[in-house]
Amino acid sequence: xxxxxxxxxxxxxxxxxxxxxxxxxxxxxxxxxxxxxxxxxxxxxxxxxxxxxxxxxxxxxxxxxxxxxxxxxxxxxxxxxxxxxxxxxxxxxxxxxxxxxxxxxxxxxxxxxxxxxxxxxxxxxxxxxxxxxxxxxxxxxxxxxxxxxxxxxxxxxxxxxxxxxxxxxxxxxxxxxxxxxxxxxxxxxxxxxxxxxxxxxxxxxxxxxxxxxxxxxxxxxxxxxxxxxxxxxxxxxxxxxxxxxxxxxxxxxxxxxxxxxxxxxxxxxxxxxxxxxxxxxxxxxxxxxxxxxxxxxxxxxxxxxxxxxxxxxxxxxxxxxxxxxxxxxxxxxxxxxxxxxxxxxxxxxxxxxxxxxxxxxxxxxxxxxxxxxxxxxxxxxxxxxxxxxxxxxxxxxxxxxxxxxxxxxxxxxxxxxxxxxxxxxxxxxxxxxxxxxxxxxx
Numbered sequence: 307x308x309x310x311x312x313x314x315x316x317x318x319x320x321x322x323x324x325x326x327x328x329x330x331x332x333x334x335x336x337x338x339x340x341x342x343x344x345x346x347x348x349x350x351x352x353x354x355x356x357x358x359x360x361x362x363x364x365x366x367x368x369x370x371x372x373x374x375x376x377x378x379x380x381x382x383x384x385x386x387x388x389x390x391x392x393x394x395x396x397x398x399x400x401x402x403x404x405x406x407x408x409x410x411x412x413x414x415x416x417x418x419x420x421x422x423x424x425x426x427x428x429x430x431x432x433x434x435x436x437x438x439x440x441x442x443x444x445x446x447x448x449x450x451x452x453x454x455x456x457x458x459x460x461x462x463x464x465x466x467x468x469x470x471x472x473x474x475x476x477x478x479x480x481x482x483x484x485x486x487x488x489x490x491x492x493x494x495x496x497x498x499x500x501x502x503x504x505x506x507x508x509x510x511x512x513x514x515x516x517x518x519x520x521x522x523x524x525x526x527x528x529x530x531x532x533x534x535x536x537x538x539x540x541x542x543x544x545x546x547x548x549x550x551x552x553x554x555x556x557x558x559x560x561x562x563x564x565x566x567x568x569x570x571x572x573x574x575x576x577x578x579x580x581x582x583x584x585x586x587x588x589x590x591x592x593x594x595x596x597x598x599x600x601x602x603x604x605x606x607x608x609x610x611x612x613x614x615x616x617x618x619x620x621x622x623x624x625x626x627x628x629x630x631x632x633x634x635x636x637x638x639x640x641x642x643x644x645x646x647x648x649x650x651x652x653x654x655x656x657x658x659x660x661x662x663x664x665x666x667x668x669x670x671x672x673x674x675x676x677x678x679x680x681x682x683x684x685x686x687x688x689x690x691x692x693x694x695x696x697x698x699x700x701x702x703x704x705x706x707x708x709x710x711x712x713x714x715x716x717x718x719x720x721x722x723x724x725x726x727x728x729x730x731x732x733x734x735x736x737x738x739x740x741x742x743x744x745x746x747x748x
Contacts, residue, residue: 322440322441323449323452324525325436325440325525325526325531326437326440326441326449326452326453327452328518328521328522328525328526329433329436329437329452329453329456330452330453330455330456330459331456331518331521332392332396332429332433332456332518332522333429333433333453333454333455333456333457333459333460334456334457334459334460334463335396335400335456335460335511335514335515335518336396336399336426336429336456336457336460336515337456337457337458337459337460337461337464338460338461338463338464338467338511338514339399339400339402339403339422339426339508339511339512339515340368340422340426340460340574341460341461341464341574342403342406342464342468342507342508342511343364343406343419343508344574344575344576344577344578345464345465345468345507345578345593345596346468346504346507347361347575347578347579348578348579348582348583348589349504350415350504353502353504354411354412354415356412357707357711358579358707358708358710358711359704359707359708359711360412360707361579361707362575362703362704362705362706362707362708363416363703363704363707364415364416364419365419365571365575365700365703365704366700366701366703366704367416367419367420367423368419368420368422368423368700369423369571369696369697369699369700369703370423370696370697370700371419371420371421371422371423371424371427372423372424372426372427372692372696372700373423373427373692373693373694373695373696373697373700374423374424374427374693375423375424375425375426375427375428376427376430376431376688376689376690376691376692376693376696377689377690377693378424378427378428378689379391379395379427379428379431379432379685379689380431380685380686380687380688380689380690380692380693381685381686381689382428382431382685383428383431383432383435383684383685383686383688383689384435384682384683384684384685384686385685387531388432388435388436388531389522389526389528389531391428391432392428392429392432392433392436392522393518393519393522393523394428395425395426395427395428395429395432396425396428396429396515396518396519396522397515397516397519398421398424398425398428399421399422399425399426399428399515400512400513400514400515400516401421401425401512402418402419402421402422402425402512403418403422403508403509403511403512403515404508404509404512404513405418405421405512406418406419406422406505406508406512407505407506407507407508407509407512408505408509409505423696427689427692427696430688430692431684431685431688431689431692432685433453434450434673434676434677434684434685434688435684435685435688436531437449437450437453437673437677438677438681438684439531440531443624443677444615444618444619444624445615446673446674446677447610447611447614447615447618447628447670447671447674448611448612448614448615448670449611450611450669450670450673450674451607451608451610451611451612451670452608452611453673454607454666454669454670454673455604455607455608455666457603457607457666457669458600458601458603458604458607458662458666459600459604460600461574461596461597461599461600461603462597462600462601462604463597464507464511464596464597465592465593465594465596465597466593466594466597467507467510467511468507468593469590469593469594471503471506471507471510472503472506472507475503475506476503548683548686549680549683550679550680550683550687553679554737554739555675555678555679555737555738555739556679556687557733557737558675558730558733558734558737558738559672559675559676559679559691560691560694561729561730561733562672562675562730562733562734563672563691563692563694563695564694564695564698564699564726565726565727565728565729565730566636566639566665566668566669566672566726566727566730567695567696567699568699568702568723568726569639569642569661569665569723569724569726569727570665570666570669571699571700571702571703572702572703572706572719572720572723573642573661573662573665573720573723575703576706576716576719576720577596577599578592578593578596579710579716580716580720581595581596583716584715584716584717585649585650585654586650587650595655595658598655598659599658599659599662600662602659602660602662602663603662603663603665603666603667604666605663606635606638606662606663606664606665606666606667607663607666607667607669607670609663609667610631610632610635610667610668610669610670610671611670613627613631614627614628614631614670614671614674617630617631625678625738628671628674628675629671629731629734629735629738631667631671632668632671632672632730632731632734633731634664634667635663635664635665635667635668635671635727636664636668636727636728636730636731637664637728638660638661638663638664638665638667639661639664639665639668639724639727640664640724640725640727640728641657641660641661641664641724642661642720642721642722642723642724642725643721643724643725644657645657645658645661645720645721646717646718646720646721647717647721661724664727665724665727668727675738676688676691702719702723705719706719706723
């Protein structure tokens, strides 16, 4: 571990943060590939005549594929050169994004969404191995915030990019959106049927990922991210690569990742539909607010990392700082209960921005907690946790759609989703412990 950090220092003081910047960009591209479907969900469901439950099944397929991919890439991240494995995953999910734009049936869309999930799962095991090797314990919260903030940057940019692509591909797009905002369906009659432009964002966003691969190999030279030699500083000293399974903190992390994945993924997949179909916002207003939502998500993510770093540098216990920040973010996420009963308007949108900050702000804390358990098996740990999270949380997507089909509203599922974020706080306070004598080693 020390050797890997010395290598990073010899490349310049800021080189490790440049690498973290690349992780941010990769995560941003990943989320743009993932989020494009949610942004154009209304158009896609209309074009392919999908029910709400079928749309939810697309997310289920993605989630279960992500779970399987997490196990695969979690194992690969500990066995193979991260410098090559990471861009391989990115090429895979970019290709899946491009193929999604070429889909012309529900079955083809389902296959592409499955492929996307498998390869996108490689982002987290690879990225967490990298931040663990590059950064000291106190810096990891900030490093993980930079990494995770790519998710919100991607979600911020996706609606804006989609609107731009639609406007360029369809000269009447802005006129049509104006009519639709004022007159509803009459806008289609007034401006003509819209062309089939929904596939274009998938192709264009997918192609951007291939450019990142070139940048990666320029900034990250060979042998710069080599693994530590038999991690003497490992949190759990054991010959077994799966020693963390016997640690009760592993169970805490299982509860945590499932509980924070549910609200983040539900809102990610359904927010445009909630705004358009349950609250009556126009498509253009929805896409613009979607970007605002993820700006606040990014602020929450960066604030969480900055807060834990600031508290640690002022002498606060690192673990307690993380628990405090996580608890605040979980409380904000649970405001879905309030948002679900509010009518459209500034108050409703304001509460949504607080939910955004909380739902992403929990992740940097979670990543830092995971990095306390092991050094030599970080990829396997991350993969198993991610596998469990997606395996258990993904069925909530078609169930959410089933509820919406039968109730005619998304509010019930939306209200319940955020409450799950409160559950890990209890487990952190009761079951988590610190290993004295090695707490700063990993």
